[in-house]
Amino acid sequence: MSAAHLPPHASDAHQARRALPEMLQIATAISGAASLPALLRQILSSARDLTLSDAGSIYLVEQEKGEKRLWFTAFQNSSLAARGAGIDSGLLDVRFPITPERLVGWTALHGEVLNLPDVYAIPPDRPYHFDAGLDRRTGYRAVSMLVVPLRTMAGDVVGVMQLINRKQESSSMLTPETAAALVRPYDAGDQQLIEALAALAAVCVERAQALEGQQRQIDSMIALLAGAIDARSAHTGQHCSRVPELALLLAEAAEAIEVGPLAAFRFQGEAERREFRTAAWLHDCGKLVTPEAVVEKATKLDAPTNRIHEIRTRFEVLLRDGHIARLEGLLAGGDPATLQRDFAQLEQELQRDFACVARCNQGSEGTDPEDLAQLQRLAVRRWWRHFDDRLGLGWEEQARRSGPPVPLPAPESLLSDAPHHRLPRPAAEVPEASWGFNLTVPELLYNRGELYNLSVARGTLTGEEIYKIREHMIHTIVMLESMAFPPSMDRVAEIAGGHHETLDGRGYPRGLTAEQLSIPARILAIADIFEALTAADRPYKRGMPLSQSLAILAGLRDRGRIDADLFDLFLRSGVYLTYAQRFLAADQIDPVDLDALLQPRPPSP
Structure with a gap:
């Protein structure tokens, strides 16, 4: 029918x-x-x-x-x-x-x-x-x-x-x-x-x-950006994949809290969780436009290759000139012993001076003031150049060498801060005031001056390069705010853009205060710092052990830079150890005095 x-x-x-x-x-x-x-x-x-x-x-x-x-x-x-x-x-x-x-x-x-x-x-x-x-x-x-x-x-x-x-x-x-x-x-x-x-x-x-399909499209864009960072640099690429892992661990621990200041924190469904995960993956997407030579600058003279070799050659020239002077003195009937003593003294002096340059080039946490003073003395020392230094240059570098050529042979400084080392900043690289960024934009794009770079007191980066590193946050925010995220993900830029802000308003790129920073942004900040401290794949530093990394975070808590409640949870929940066992080398996982770390200390004057 x-x-x-x-x-x-x-x-x-x-x-x-x-x-x-x-x-x-x-x-x-x-x-x-x-x-x-x-x-x-x-x-x-x-x-x-x-x-x-x-x-x-x-x-x-x-x-x-x-x-x-x-x-x-x-x-x-x-x-x-x-x-x-x-x-x-x-x-x-x-x-x-x-x-x-x-x-x-x-x-x-x-x-x-x-x-x-x-x-x-x-x-x-x-x-x-x-x-x-x-x-x-x-x-x-x-x-x-x-x-x-x-x-x-x-x-x-x-x-x-x-x-x-x-x-x-x-x-x-x-x-x-x-x-x-x-x-x-x-x-x-x-x-x-x-x-x-x-x-x-x-x-x-x-x-x-x-x-x-829309979510897959967004995920594919995220994968594309993260993959591009991975492809540019294995160092920053590992950072971009590890920070989300750590951030999600801490977020899950915060969601489990039922009493205290964090008790109200919950992701309102999978959409907010996905928004946070996306922000964590893209928190450093602005590094796509940060020059790799700056990100991976392992010594002060890297630009992008280590120019210590060029300076060493000048010392070789001076030593060779001394050797020639000794031989010429012998031919002229000079006293062999005196000439040999003077040459040995010159060689010892040059070896000592180059060792000073090499030490300064390393970029330690604090350069010896005596070494910095010695650099100034070396800068006035001369060597003779016999070849035209304008041959074989690109048109941009040629344009920076103004004025007529100097007649050869020409005296050159042993350590040079020449006009052509100063790269001007294009007007287009100055962000508009309407963005509200608090970063002071240096006059120059880069200053490649040898003495200028070697005289950096801490680390390897000049003021221009520090700005270039921090500028990635400007690019991150501009990129993320320009992306057509669905309404359920409209806070991606806010969360990702806040991980270098501090609760005391001294962070960047906008100098936000505690009242302006959401819990997800605060979580991401802790994850970003801890990963950077413990990472063992950076060319400019070694990975710190757990105890040292946590002590630095505790200091940031004591100075009001990071969220004290989240840091307390980071320790008590064992999130730091879960992450360490997954990503850190065995010799980095050293004993940690949790009781001492959980006791806030007044900041040092």
């Missing part, structure tokens, strides 16, 4: 009363649903209620590597649930190929409805058949079945809804023995209603796939 000629039934009145409210409820749910599986379960429940179906399931069509499969997404069964006999969890969330032998596979392939009064009485000449294996495993008896495609407006089948056992009375509980007597076939009204409901379900699937 076809669905169009099935007799009416008294329960049709129930269906008519419930149809419109259920449809409106589902339409409303579609507009605000965040989880497709949850919404499909709601649609399946409504379809069963409207048709008095005892059981049902929904399958979605997936495509991977050109092959379409059906994903068993939702399953409901009133009679099994009443008996406390659910379906084996191993049968849910499975994928299987779409084949015409299966009922749902045939509908998925052909996009046509199957309305079967008794699935055990399907004519043998049909291309499909009912698989009774599930009935046998669960102790159930399927009788009538309605299999409807979830078809989009474009005609694509994105899933299949399967309703089982259209009951005569909603209160009936079915057993294998009573099912045939308590079940009736699905009629034309049922089929028409479920086809309409299936169309709504298809809208849900299409919408969810569109959102997933």
Whole structure:
């Protein structure tokens, strides 16, 4: 008997009363649903209620590597649930190929409805058949079945809804023995209603796939940016992958807190968690435009190669000149002993002076003031150049060498701060005041002066290079605020852009205060600092042990730079140790005095 000629039934009145409210409820749910599986379960429940179906399931069509499969997404069964006999969890969330032998596979392939009064009485000449294996495993008896495609407006089948056992009375509980007597076939009204409901379900699937596609697009951009940083430098690349790991560990610990200042912190759903994760991944995306030579400047004279070799050659020239002077003195009849003593004294002096240059080039935490004074004395020492220093230069470097060439041979300073070492800053590299950045922009883009670089008191970077490093935060904020993130991720720039800010307002690039810094931004700041301190793959420093790294963080807490409550949680929760065991070398994981670290100390005057 076809669905169009099935007799009416008294329960049709129930269906008519419930149809419109259920449809409106589902339409409303579609507009605000965040989880497709949850919404499909709601649609399946409504379809069963409207048709008095005892059981049902929904399958979605997936495509991977050109092959379409059906994903068993939702399953409901009133009679099994009443008996406390659910379906084996191993049968849910499975994928299987779409084949015409299966009922749902045939509908998925052909996009046509199957309305079967008794699935055990399907004519043998049909291309499909009912698989009774599930009935046998669960102790159930399927009788009538309605299999409807979830078809989009474009005609694509994105899933299949399967309703089982259209009951005569909603209160009936079915057993294998009573099912045939308590079940009736699905009629034309049922089929028409479920086809309409299936169309709504298809809208849900299409919408969810569109959102997933948007999220994949965002994720691909994140992967692209992070990958580009990885490709530029293995050192910064490891930083960009480790900071999110540490930040998420600390965020999860903060979410678990139920009392105290952090008790109110919670991510409001997966969307906020994803927003934070994205900000952590992109917190240093501005380093894409930071020159690698600055990021990895291991010595003061690196620009981008270590110019200590050029300076050493000048010392070699002076020593060779001394050797020639000694030989010329001997030819002129000079006293050999005196000439040898003078040459030995010159050699000793040059070796001592070059050692001073080499020490200064290393960029320790603090350069000896006597060495800095010696550099000034060396700068006035001369050597003679016999070749034109303008040959073989690029046009930009040629343009910086103004004035007529100096006649050869020409005297040169042993350590030079020449005009051509001063690289002007293009006007376009000065950020507009409207951004509110607090970084003072140096006059020059770079100063390559040898004496200027060697005289840096701490570290290896000049003032111009420190700005260039910090400028990555300007680029990060500009880049992230220019990206078209969805509304659910509109705080990515704020979170990522705040990890170099400090609670006392002395950070950069905007000098924000504690009131302006969110908990996620504060978490990211701690993660960024700790990773940088412990990282063992930087060319300009060695990875610090745990005790030293935590002591530095404790000092920042005591000076009001980082969040004291988060740092306390960082220690008490063991997040620091979890991270260390995952990413640090064994010799860096030394004993830590937690009691001492947890006691704030007044900052040093």
